[in-house]
Amino acid sequence: MLTLQCPYCGVQADETELAPGYEAHLKRYGPGSSPEEFESYMFARKNPKGVHFERWRHAYGCGKWFLAARDTNTLEVFGTYPAQSSAPPADLVAKIKLKRPEWEGYK
Numbered sequence: 001m002l003t004l005q006c007p008y009c010g011v012q013a014d015e016t017e018l019a020p021g022y023e024a025h026l027k028r029y030g031p032g033s034s035p036e037e038f039e040s041y042m043f044a045r046k047n048p049k050g051v052h053f054e055r056w057r058h059a060y061g062c063g064k065w066f067l068a069a070r071d072t073n074t075l076e077v078f079g080t081y082p083a084q085s086s087a088p089p090a091d092l093v094a095k096i097k098l099k100r101p102e103w104e105g106y107k
């Protein structure tokens with residue numbers, strides 16, 4: 001079972017308390033963008049076997065959105081951080097690189 005620590009209230013929440021928000025750090029395209037960019041934003045998602053950054057909501061707790069880095073293959077959770085972050089925190093990226101030297105890094 002997946003367990004994530006909510007970065008706001010500190011609760012170790014299992015997945016029955018959480019609602020998935022899918023991929024984190026999507027680049028949004030607004031007016032003036034090309035149809036291909038908008039289509040990519042709407043439909044193209046990464047589905048890696050390994051390190052992945054995701055959005056989650058503590059639906060049956062504080063109700064806030066947060067982001068999590070985890071391994072989709074092993075379910076190992078590397079960390080969680082506030083949803084307002086535009087990129088993963090540097091200390092979290094360093095922690096992931098220590099555990100997964102083959103990881104190509106956050107793009």
Ligand SMILES: [Zn+2]
Pocket residue numbers: 006007008009010011058061062063064
């Ligand atoms: Zn919470």
